[in-house]
Amino acid sequence: MNVIGPALGAASALAGAGVAAGMLVPAWGRSAAVGACTAGTGGAGLVAGVAALGGARWSIGLPGLLPLAGVRLAVDPLSGLFMAVAGAVAAAVAVYGIGYTGRGAHGASSRGAQAVLPLFALTLVLVPAAASVSTFLVLWEVMALASLLLVLSEHRERAEVRRAGLWYAVMTHLGLVLLLAGLALFAARAGGQSFAALRAGAAGMSAWIRAVVFVTVAAGFASKAGGVPLHAWLPRAHPEAPSHVSALMSAAMVNLGIYGIVRVGFDLLGGGPMWWWLGLIAVGAVSAVYGILQAAMASDLKRLLAYSTSENMGLVLVGVGAAGLFAASGNGPLAALALVAALLHMINHAAFKALLFCAAGSVLRATGLRDLDRLGGLRQRMPVTAGLFALGALGAVALPPGNGFISEWLLLQSLIHGLVVPGVATAIVLPLAVAVIALSAGLAAAVFVKALGVGFSARPRSKQAERAAESPPAMLAGMGLLAACCAGLALVPGVLGSGLDRAASAAGLTGAKALSGGGLQVRLQQVPASLAPLWVVIALTAALAVAAGLPRLIGRRRRRRKNARLWDCGGGAPTPRMAYTATSFAEPLQRVFDDVLAPEQDVNVTPVRESAYLVERVRYQRRVPDRIEHRLYEPMLAALARLGGAARRLAGGSVHLYLGYGFFGLVALLLVLAVGW
Amino acid sequence: MSGTGLTAVAAQIVVVISGAPLLAGWMRQVRARMEGRAGAGVLQPWRDTRKLLRKEPITPIGTGPAFRTAPALLVATTAVVAALVPLLSTTTPVSAHADLILVVALLALGTVALALAGLDSGTAFGGMGASREMTVAALVEPTILVAVFAFSIPAGSTNLAAIVAGAVREPSRLASPAGLLATAALAVAVLAETGRIPVDNPATHLELTMVHEAMVLEYSGPDLALVELGAQMRLTVLLGLLASLFAPWGIATDASWPALAVALAAFVVKVAVLGAVLAAAEVFWAKVRLFRVPELLAGSFLLALLAVTSSYFLSGE
Structure with a gap:
């Protein structure tokens, strides 16, 4: 069934x-x-x-x-x-x-x-x-x-x-x-x-x-x-x-x-x-x-x-x-x-x-x-x-x-x-x-x-x-x-x-x-x-068990694991602000594929008013746009918007103009039909 | 078959685990002598390992399971690879599953585990090392797999035992343009995978240039011993793999005890020679900048690609 x-x-x-x-x-x-x-x-x-x-x-x-x-x-x-x-x-x-x-x-x-x-x-x-x-x-x-x-x-x-x-x-x-x-x-x-x-x-x-x-x-x-x-x-x-x-x-x-x-x-x-x-x-x-x-x-x-x-x-x-x-x-x-x-x-x-x-x-x-x-x-x-x-x-x-x-x-x-x-x-x-x-x-x-x-x-x-x-x-x-x-x-x-x-x-x-x-x-x-x-x-699990267990058996004094502060090259326990973020993690790859990704960066330096050498603020911005979207879609959308803008001029708001469109449209259609489709 | 086969697998694992620190010691000794130093002796890495194993295990506060299991996982993946790769014999119980792609992927698993551990520590150095290691690993992958492709063409399979046994039967395969190009490409990939000069400097402790060392900075005691052992085993296995692919002579292709003994001696000699050559080359090379590494890898990728296409065009005439 x-x-x-x-x-x-x-x-x-x-x-x-x-x-x-x-x-x-x-x-x-x-x-x-x-x-x-x-x-x-x-x-x-x-x-x-x-x-x-x-x-x-x-x-x-x-x-x-x-x-x-x-x-x-x-x-x-x-x-x-x-x-x-x-x-x-x-x-x-x-x-x-x-x-x-x-x-x-x-x-x-x-x-x-x-x-x-x-x-x-x-x-x-x-x-x-x-x-x-x-x-x-x-x-x-x-x-x-x-x-x-x-x-x-x-x-x-x-x-x-x-x-x-x-x-x-x-x-x-x-x-x-x-x-x-x-x-x-x-x-x-x-x-x-x-x-x-x-x-x-x-x-x-x-x-x-x-x-x-x-x-x-x-x-x-x-x-x-x-x-x-x-x-x-x-x-x-x-x-x-x-x-x-x-x-x-x-x-x-x-x-x-x-x-x-x-x-x-x-x-x-x-x-x-x-x-x-x-x-x-x-x-x-x-x-x-x-x-x-x-x-x-x-x-x-x-x-x-x-x-x-x-x-x-x-x-x-x-x-x-x-x-x-x-x-x-x-x-x-x-x-x-x-x-x-x-x-x-x-x-x-x-x-x-x-x-x-x-x-x-x-x-x-x-x-x-x-x-x-x-x-x-x-x-x-x-x-x-x-x-x-x-x-x-x-x-x-x-x-x-x-x-x-x-x-x-x-x-x-x-x-x-x-x-x-x-x-x-x-x-x-x-x-x-x-x-x-x-x-x-x-x-x-x-x-x-x-x-x-x-x-x-x-x-x-x-x-x-x-x-x-x-x-x-x-x-x-x-x-x-x-x-x-x-x-x-x-x-x-x-x-x-x-x-x-x-x-x-x-x-x-x-x-x-x-x-x-x-x-x-x-x-x-x-x-x-x-x-x-x-x-x-199975092989990986077995090898993992042996690799994890063997050092404990070999070690002379079998001690429990002790907790200690992170060493961090002597810097001592770092704050979360110092940890690597996703952006920093991806940075080397971004540099390697620079030509493909075409990242955009922008550095704005604002000097202090009295002196050009003293910097008051530095603003750094970087983003990695979708390049295909950027290069293919945006120009196309812009062109369509321009076309729409141009088409708006046809509709001027005058009734005479619209009647004219209707008349010329009809004439053109009749001409096409008369000439023989 | 199964008696000698099982012995061969066991011998491969034991030789790689016990020989890896010796290989590291041997390479350091060669390097020291060439630089005019006395050197610490071939046994020094083993002494270091013993010292580290006796220390108390320490877990840095804020680290989790990824950090704790990574060293064992690194050693475990490399040990499984050591069992699979036909270092001593091509007729072992596991040789039917000794797929070259699987071997590459298992080694990559070890890399990923260590990179996660680096991020898990939450320090800037851990993240930096993980980020760089994953970048290099991602770029090495195409070279390795296209080289695998080139090696598999004459054998008609990606099975390592079939490739090696075929090369033993027909040594002319090795001297073909495809074989030479693929070996050269794979050699560069091995340098990158094991973190040797010119990609990474295993002896450095200068923070900003570290790759591998930065990831494992927080390890100490027995965990550090495992990490060091894992890295040394990787080097041994990959040099052994290179030797098996490029100079397969001596590897036992039948199940007899004398052949196995010869294979063991040949393996030790081949890896020692390769290690000495690598150590000697490192004396004269400098580490390249991290952002020049992709150029090196792109070059090796081209070699691998040429190997595949040349094997097609040369065999197709």
């Missing part, structure tokens, strides 16, 4: 109940009721996704639900994967959200924000199930609008939220326009708008049309995934949203950009020539390096995490691009390996980034601060949150016991063995892609050492950080669920092997068995390489 249909039905019903609860339940019980319904929606989505990953398929047509086009849903293992990820994240984050929004009546716990949350969770689960262009676009737009409302939920408190909302609204709709244009062209040429018709019609289309479809659609989806240069909304919207919404957006919503590229590029269009995929690798590589560099410069904790999302999605895009490249040159198994690596990295990213955003939310709730330069010392005051953040950071830095390492290792393996694919392009692109992954992994290590070391270690740098207290149990429980996911993915990634294989073959890459060797090991079938994450952890 197929559980997908009932599960999706239950998800919809629970989401409906959640919306009603958000509207009707009074403030004291609202967040608990909404959280429970949202968690149920996510859980049902997870069940449906897991069933689909197990090989079940399901489809339904509901012609009456949407006028003209009807709703068409179909679930295959590829949709199941994204559904399961979105469902799991939504369930855990909803539990966290109960504690985070608390019993207030404003901002994130207001009636409107609470009512939209279950709807957002539902669309995250349902978007991958769409099986026709119209259904897909409607669900996509509902998801975008729901997330926009959630981003704006604290708009009364802070003015930046409104600006971020504006950016997000404009950019997500530009993306929608691209998708609409690309998919409409596709549907028109394929002769039908259901995905089955697109799949059937794609082969008969000319190469030129296929290319236009792919480029437009990929650009639209890449902007949702935070690909540079269409990433500008991401580092604005994610930090300004309430933290549980940031977690949902960063761990579940951006994935759907990847889903779209895989679905359209591999499944519907059936692959394409090499240059598509080389372009995708280039976008991914630039996003990865640029994202992590900006994260290295950021001292706002949530902005740092948002840029890190851009980096990780860049790595996933590199993997997807490599899969397309290998498929285009006819190497199926290697293509499947690259796609599996990309999908696994997406899953890992969802787990650790949701955890990190939730932990950042706990910090924000306890201190009211996101600025790393003013945090510090939280490990004594919020030990559980600090530990959970450390676990998430371990995944994000892609070092061995963490889950991120396994997927980056797979990605590197697929690229390193990709040199069997002939062509000068691969011989140059693949080593550069390996270098990009390595550089972004190295910079990620610096970024998360900064976030963890400056934010949670040492001593508090402000009053607010000093007064911080541990979060309520619901938040800790939500984060605990996510931490368990991270640990599971890190220790036994092999259990996902067959599901990932099915997802890759649903995308048309039947190399199969890219990942095998049972739950405890990752052994690759095509290339001779294997990794045993559990054994690495």
Whole structure:
């Protein structure tokens, strides 16, 4: 018996109940009721996704639900994967959200924000199930609008939220326009708008049309995934949203950009020539390096995490691009390996980034601060949150016991063995892609050492950080669920092997068995390489125990540890003002990448009035703006504003002028029609 | 197989742990002699370690678990790497999992642990050292992985045992342009990873030039002994790795006791020679400015990239 249909039905019903609860339940019980319904929606989505990953398929047509086009849903293992990820994240984050929004009546716990949350969770689960262009676009737009409302939920408190909302609204709709244009062209040429018709019609289309479809659609989806240069909304919207919404957006919503590229590029269009995929690798590589560099410069904790999302999605895009490249040159198994690596990295990213955003939310709730330069010392005051953040950071830095390492290792393996694919392009692109992954992994290590070391270690740098207290149990429980996911993915990634294989073959890459060797090991079938994450952890733990225990046995006098004042080169206990901040930590990297980041600095020296040699005040300012935003968006916005200003002159306020416009417009139209269109 | 294999793994760990201080002592002695000093003797690092281990353990006020576990973690990661890398034998029970990328990542984990400890102390020097160390580590990473890429092409795998065993069978691989370029790139990366001149000066205690020393400034007693041992083990393992990749002769490729004994002797000689060369070079080099280090690393990255592309273009004709 197929559980997908009932599960999706239950998800919809629970989401409906959640919306009603958000509207009707009074403030004291609202967040608990909404959280429970949202968690149920996510859980049902997870069940449906897991069933689909197990090989079940399901489809339904509901012609009456949407006028003209009807709703068409179909679930295959590829949709199941994204559904399961979105469902799991939504369930855990909803539990966290109960504690985070608390019993207030404003901002994130207001009636409107609470009512939209279950709807957002539902669309995250349902978007991958769409099986026709119209259904897909409607669900996509509902998801975008729901997330926009959630981003704006604290708009009364802070003015930046409104600006971020504006950016997000404009950019997500530009993306929608691209998708609409690309998919409409596709549907028109394929002769039908259901995905089955697109799949059937794609082969008969000319190469030129296929290319236009792919480029437009990929650009639209890449902007949702935070690909540079269409990433500008991401580092604005994610930090300004309430933290549980940031977690949902960063761990579940951006994935759907990847889903779209895989679905359209591999499944519907059936692959394409090499240059598509080389372009995708280039976008991914630039996003990865640029994202992590900006994260290295950021001292706002949530902005740092948002840029890190851009980096990780860049790595996933590199993997997807490599899969397309290998498929285009006819190497199926290697293509499947690259796609599996990309999908696994997406899953890992969802787990650790949701955890990190939730932990950042706990910090924000306890201190009211996101600025790393003013945090510090939280490990004594919020030990559980600090530990959970450390676990998430371990995944994000892609070092061995963490889950991120396994997927980056797979990605590197697929690229390193990709040199069997002939062509000068691969011989140059693949080593550069390996270098990009390595550089972004190295910079990620610096970024998360900064976030963890400056934010949670040492001593508090402000009053607010000093007064911080541990979060309520619901938040800790939500984060605990996510931490368990991270640990599971890190220790036994092999259990996902067959599901990932099915997802890759649903995308048309039947190399199969890219990942095998049972739950405890990752052994690759095509290339001779294997990794045993559990054994690495056991060996490290054993070595750690010996290394920590042996000196005590050897030491002649077994004494207890004694506390003493910090030495600090004889300077004696330093004040918190003297500790390194996030900005100072990032300074060497900023100097190294000076040409890329183009920091702006400004020194103002005010001399004393009587003498030019005595300085009264020195004001030093430095900021590292997002250079792409600075160079690309600002001129464009300025040009648009100028155009608008110029257009205003046309409307002088005189009725005669407007009548004249009408007359000349009509004449021009008649002339065009008369001359013969 | 398993008898000699297990012995080989155990021998690798024991040799690296017990030999690391001796290597440090040997390098200091070579350096002292070349500078016209008598030197303290090869055994001095061991005496220092014994002295430090007997002192009482001290926890500076305000430091936390990151500070306390970092020294042990540094030693632990290096010991696991010592077990994985085929220093003595390519047929060990763990050789199937001796992945070069894993080795690189484990070493990076030790670096990250120490950098966190530096920040955890909350002093300006700790933060300064951590910041500089992470900058250098981030920039070294591309060089190392592209060099790994170059080494893995002829073997068709990133498995270290496969790479080394292949090089023993076909020594011509080592003299190919790709092999030479990758070795040169990796050598620079090893200098940066182990904090030697010209990237960092292990003997300095001048505050503003310290990198590694600044991070570990607050350690004393047994903790300091572990940190020193960890740093010395890293140097030994990385020199051993370089020797295994570039001069794999003598490493046991079958499971026999005489081969293992020969491998042990060959390993000691190779690492001692490499250490002496490094110490001699350090006498004539000066440490470069911190902000010139990226240029050095960019150069080594280019070498590694050339290694990969040349191996493709030269084999493709």
